[in-house]
Amino acid sequence: MISAALACIIALIISSALTPAARRLAIKCGVMDLPDERRVHEEPKPRWGGLAIYVAFTAAVIAAAAVDSRVHIEKQLLGVLLGGTVIAVAGLLDDKYNLSPIIQILAMLAGGAILISFGGQIAFVSKPFGEGIQWFKPWLAAIITLVWIVGVTKTIDLMDGLDGLAAGISAIASGTLLIMSAHALANIQKMHVPTAGDDVRVRLFVTVAILSGALLGASLGFLRYNYPPASIFMGTIGAQFMGFVIGASSVVGAFKVATLLAVSVPLMVLAVPLLDTAFVVIKRALRGNKVYEADKSHMHHRLLDRGLSQKQAIWVIYLITAVFSAIGLFFFWTAK
Template identity: 30%
Template sequence: MYLLMMLSAAVVSYTATWGARYVGNRMELFSPIRSRDMHSTPVSRLGGLGIFAGFAVALLIASQSFFVKDIFRNNDAPWGILAGAAVIVAVGVADDLLDLRWWIKLIGQSAAALVVAVWGVRMTIIPFIPEPYVIDSDAVSIALTAGLIVTTMNAFNFIDGLDGLAAGVAIIGGTAFFLTAYWVHRTAILLDRSDLATLLTAVLVGACIGFLPHNWFPAKIFMGDSGAMLIGLIMASAGIVSTGQITSGLYDRANGIPTIIPILLPFAVLFLPLLDLGLAVVRRTALGRSPWSADRGHLHHKLLDIGYSHRSAVILMYLWTCVLAFGGLALAVFQWQVVMAVNLAAMTVMAGVTAWPYLRHKAPGLGPRSSAEEE
């Protein structure tokens, strides 16, 4: 049933994105080309509307479908998340068309996050070893939830700089998240095995799959801030749901580290976006600029600067996401000592692959041969 919801989201997203392309091109709803942009011709940024359509329609179908409709029984959380998603898409579209000031955009992000925190899902547990810390204060719980959602939205927004990058990262990371949540619930002794986190990630992956063909290099449409922030909101909401299940015993089978699996996996999935966000804040603050000011210093820009092509930089980021996300997934299935050793080896190999163009250019004898040498 989850796969059916994923397919529904993909079909609707693909079709709706086609419609958004037509409207954006027909009405010439293009943002000015900025110095940091990687494209030279105007492209519509209304793709987030297609992703949102896929997400919203799939949720509505799920609410009336066998098995997954149990998630909606006496539970307003899915509708709170959908309401927050609608708010952030509206804010994102306004920013894509009008280029809002950073503080206005931040207010909009906070409003969407608060909608989710008040009417959707809420952080009630902070994972600690050996025992998780339970949050008793509603105000603290709402503030932490909103802060986490805003951070995740900005992380995904920052990584959205190359054609297909943010959508592909969301598909890979969301798939790992989906498989983990699904496996845990299918192997648990439960009367009701339906799960909101599993549904959210399934629908998110489907919506991004439907959008990606339109966004693959060279992109015919961009997801814009509306799409990137929507992905961040959904991913954060799914992570909050799974974190709240720590004390339920669902993760007790997770080989040696049961209390941190639900929070570790979302951070593994979001490692690259969060790393890019953190580096950007440090970089801009050190230069005396606002952390929200734009520049051309993101991770994907650095890959282009050392010699990667547009497509190869995107594929490399995909591979990093696979290593981190599925490495986190493996922790829920296999012994953590083995998984950590394999993950370390994989990351070492990926680090070498990532640095190879730079090392080849710098190392004597490894650079491109001159015409005289070739003769």
């Protein structure tokens, strides 16, 4: 876990150092988030904070993998980095040129396809009753993985509606995945007769630990400037990149190693944003509105309507997310 701690520290330092530079670049290039009827800020704010997150994360992962012999040959790690780069480039362009929803979805699918091509996919689940596992056909595994990646990526993007909200949720989610990886590694290392399969699992869990540690550090480094009142927004590049990394990390980690219940652990970690997104999409559809058009029906908007301040609203959501994450950890630790 030294490599994961190293990734976290490096990402924290780089993200904290580069965010002011990203702010200046966004202002110079005119990449500003302007107030309107569906936004809660009252003055223009620079975007592209996610650029600092992306650079910090990527540099930290590469550095940590370089010093850990168990990871530097793991191709799924490369799949996450390359797929994440596609997401980051698309987000960077969207913040500047306001790309269509179709192009954004295509970019997410491309990122997911890259991950799959490097071996990162939900290929099976262990049976909830009895022994053995249930393998998916390749085409079905690809579809399930793409749906998961796109869903998580877009969910974090949609939650980026208040200062510090998406960064805080991402920090909690990545921290939870880091704890899960550490627990899984500890269990494997306790086995007195490790097998070849255990070597593969160790490599994958170390990979997830590094990815999660790097995202945790990058999120916290950026949160220093994004906590209300924010001086910079992460933009599409930041929200979608963090969502992709969280989704990809849970796929690479293969938390289905114990039971079918363990497959749903990442769902518990992301329960708040996923349920909120589902509620909003259903509500828009029932009203006959376009499901991809932003409005003020998200959970954080409803909390503000009830009189809470931005800080109070994000801490309510932080707390709920932490509770669900703790439940997910409990299920993971007790799964047989």
